[in-house]
Amino acid sequence: MNPLVSDAPPLHAPRKLKVATVSxxxxxxxxxxxxxxxxxxxxxxxxxxxxxxxLTDIKTIGRxxxxxIEGGLCNAENVQVLREFRAHCKTLVAVGACAxxxxxxxxxxxxxxxxxxxxxYCHHAGAVNGSQVPNDPELPLPLNxxxxxxxxxxxxxxxxxxxxxxxxxxxxxxxxxxxxxxQLGPGLIRYD
Amino acid sequence: MNDNRIDALSPxxxxxxxxxxxxxxxDTILQAARRAGHYIPHLCWHxxxxxxxxxxxxTVRVNGxxxxxxxxxxxxxxxxxxxxxxxxxxxxxLLQMLFVEGNHFCPSCEKSGNCLLQATAYxxxxxxxxxxxxxxxRKVDASHPDLLLDLNRCILCGLCVRASAQExxxxxxxxxxxxxxxxxxxxxxxxxxxxxxSLTDRAASICPVGAILPKRRGFAIPIGQRRFDSHxxxxxxxx
Ligand code: SF4
Ligand code: SF4
Ligand code: FES
Numbered sequence: 001m002n003p004l005v006s007d008a009p010p011l012h013a014p015r016k017l018k019v020a021t022v023s024x025x026x027x028x029x030x031x032x033x034x035x036x037x038x039x040x041x042x043x044x045x046x047x048x049x050x051x052x053x054x055l056t057d058i059k060t061i062g063r064x065x066x067x068x069i070e071g072g073l074c075n076a077e078n079v080q081v082l083r084e085f086r087a088h089c090k091t092l093v094a095v096g097a098c099a100x101x102x103x104x105x106x107x108x109x110x111x112x113x114x115x116x117x118x119x120x121y122c123h124h125a126g127a128v129n130g131s132q133v134p135n136d137p138e139l140p141l142p143l144n145x146x147x148x149x150x151x152x153x154x155x156x157x158x159x160x161x162x163x164x165x166x167x168x169x170x171x172x173x174x175x176x177x178x179x180x181x182x183q184l185g186p187g188l189i190r191y192d
Numbered sequence: 193m194n195d196n197r198i199d200a201l202s203p204x205x206x207x208x209x210x211x212x213x214x215x216x217x218x219d220t221i222l223q224a225a226r227r228a229g230h231y232i233p234h235l236c237w238h239x240x241x242x243x244x245x246x247x248x249x250x251t252v253r254v255n256g257x258x259x260x261x262x263x264x265x266x267x268x269x270x271x272x273x274x275x276x277x278x279x280x281x282x283x284x285x286l287l288q289m290l291f292v293e294g295n296h297f298c299p300s301c302e303k304s305g306n307c308l309l310q311a312t313a314y315x316x317x318x319x320x321x322x323x324x325x326x327x328x329x330r331k332v333d334a335s336h337p338d339l340l341l342d343l344n345r346c347i348l349c350g351l352c353v354r355a356s357a358q359e360x361x362x363x364x365x366x367x368x369x370x371x372x373x374x375x376x377x378x379x380x381x382x383x384x385x386x387x388x389x390s391l392t393d394r395a396a397s398i399c400p401v402g403a404i405l406p407k408r409r410g411f412a413i414p415i416g417q418r419r420f421d422s423h424x425x426x427x428x429x430x431x
Contacts, residue, residue: 094320097299101291101321104300109327151324158320162299186424189314191298192305 016046017065017177021053022085024078025105025146026071028054029163030096034068036166044170047177064089066176072098073147074105077140086153091176094155095169097162097191099148104162106146113142157182161190204268209275215266222250222261225274231426232274233283233312235290235400236349237262241358244350247290249283249312284316292323293371295344302410303402305418309347310401311425330374335385338407339396346375346403355395363389375403 023031031054035041052061061067067089073079086092097103108116117133149155159172159182168188175182202214208225215224220243225232235247243262250261253273261274273279290296290309298304330343348366352375356363367376379386389396391406399405415421 097297101296101325102327104297106325106327107295107297107300110329145327148321148325150320150322155320160319184317184319189317189319191296191310191313192301 016049018051018063019048019053019066019068020051020061020064020085020089021055021068022070022081023054024069024071024082024099024149025074025103026096026098028070030068030070030099030161031055033161033163033166034169037170038166040166040170044173048173061085061088065091066173067092068095069093069099069149070095072102072105073143073149073152075140075142079143079152082149082153091156092153093157093159093172094149095159096164097160100150100158100160101148102146106148109145113144117142159184162192164188165190206266206268206270206272208272213266213272219266220262221252221254221259221264221266221270221272224266225261225272230274231428232261233315233425234262235308235312235347236351238351238354238398241351241354244354246348246350248286251279251282253279280316284313284318285322287313287316287318288320288322290347291318292321292325294326294328294346301345301402302405303345305413305415305421307402307420308400308425311420314420315425326371333377333384334407335383336387336389336407337385338391339384339389340405340407341375341377341384342403342405343375345401347401348373348375349400351398351400352395352404355398356389356393359394361388361393361395363387363393363395 021031021034037044048066050056051064052058061084067085069082069085069092071078073082094100098105102109121127121133122131157172159168161168164172165188168184168190171184171188172182201216203217205212205214206221206224207213208221208230211230213224213228213230216227222232222234222237226239232250232252234250236244237250245260245263248260251258252261253276254264255271261272287309291313296309298307298310301307304310328344332343333341350366353364353366363378365376365378366373368374376382377384377387396404396406
């Protein structure tokens with residue numbers, strides 16, 4: 001018997017890892033896919049604690065181990081939030097097609113953003129006469145183009161899919177929590 | 193595998209990742225490897241047409257030097273490396289270049305699940321884009337009653353060019369230089385509708401990606417039953 005190994009429970013349980021999540025120019029589908037891991041969420045919660053996330057009420061992000069980013073960058077606020085996440089998270093993950101290559105929202109990159117706003121807010125059938133593009137400074141300005149997040153901050157891992165399956169997210173997170181380099185096995189890499 | 197032996201005709205054998213591969217007269221490394229059931233990644237090569245040599249996915253090391261397996265002739269005693277970490281990493285980089293160069297938004301592409309580019313990227317474990325996106329704004333040609341051409345997904349493999357030339361129609365050609373290279377349609381207006389292209393052409397079904405698509409047929413195959421849902425692309429050649 002190795003005298004250094006005792007059967008007694010450890011005095012302190014290992015610290016839970018802090019995870020923050022956010023949806024930038026996303027559809028919340030990647031978050032839904034995260035919830036799709038169903039009862040495995042309970043097991044996950046034994047190892048992690050959520051910081052700022054659409055699933056918590058925390059308004060500003062604290063020091064975190066893992067940041068999960070859904071959605072690309074479509075406006076100024078997205079860029080600011082992304083930079084805050086990068087500054088606070090040891091490991092930053094681009095989750096889903098939008099965060100990875102802009103996704104379907106990036107199809108707007110073939111058009112002029114000003115013209116699109118006018119089309120939707122001023123000329124759209126049903127718009128009240130004299131309707132204007134919203135111009136309150138409270139509102140974040142849209143960027144000319146939608147961008148993937150790796151074009152603005154360093155990204156540690158990409159988790160592809162639109163959305164990634166719950167199995168892919170589970171496999172990714174269990175690897176990360178165990179200290180392994182996440183490796184999506186066969187069948188878990190999907191872009192659609 | 194032994195059904196595919198060439199026996200008497202074979203001028204010799206070479207080694208592919210340590211396996212002995214027999215080749216026939218005039219075989220390239222890719223042709224011989226495939227006949228023996230070995231997968232070498234490829235996008236622009238097709239068994240029915242002459243090699244093109246544009247995608248570079250099939251790059252192998254032959255006696256220590258790089259070469260495209262689809263154009264290098266097989267020869268006795270060659271030592272060919274293909275399935276190595278170094279070459280597969282290079283292939284992943286080539287795939288990442290193809291992805292950022294076009295608008296490959298697979299979530300809304302009708303070819304998803306049936307696309308050779310996508311399946312090869314899965315095979316090489318491509319998880320992210322690595323490079324900055326080009327977001328090209330090339331015209332989509334929807335003029336033809338039965339077929340659609342989205343040049344933002346074209347990988348310039350030239351298969352439609354070769355297929356159309358082989359059936360004597362010459363509907364397609366390559367034009368432009370450098371990053372402006374693009375597929376041309378042979379008609380006065382440059383539109384598909386004014387060309388001789390038809391749904392029954394071989395060239396209408398040869399595109400390995402979602403650039404040439406039949407109209408009104410999208411999303412017909414349930415998820416799970418698409419070409420690459422059940423098996424990785426490497427297993428098609430091993431069949
Ligand atoms: S052509 Fe292939 S890789 Fe490109 S978007 Fe369509 S499915 Fe994806
Ligand atoms: S349209 Fe399709 S077949 Fe033709 S060059 Fe482009 S990718 Fe190849
Ligand atoms: S298959 Fe050889 S270069 Fe494309």
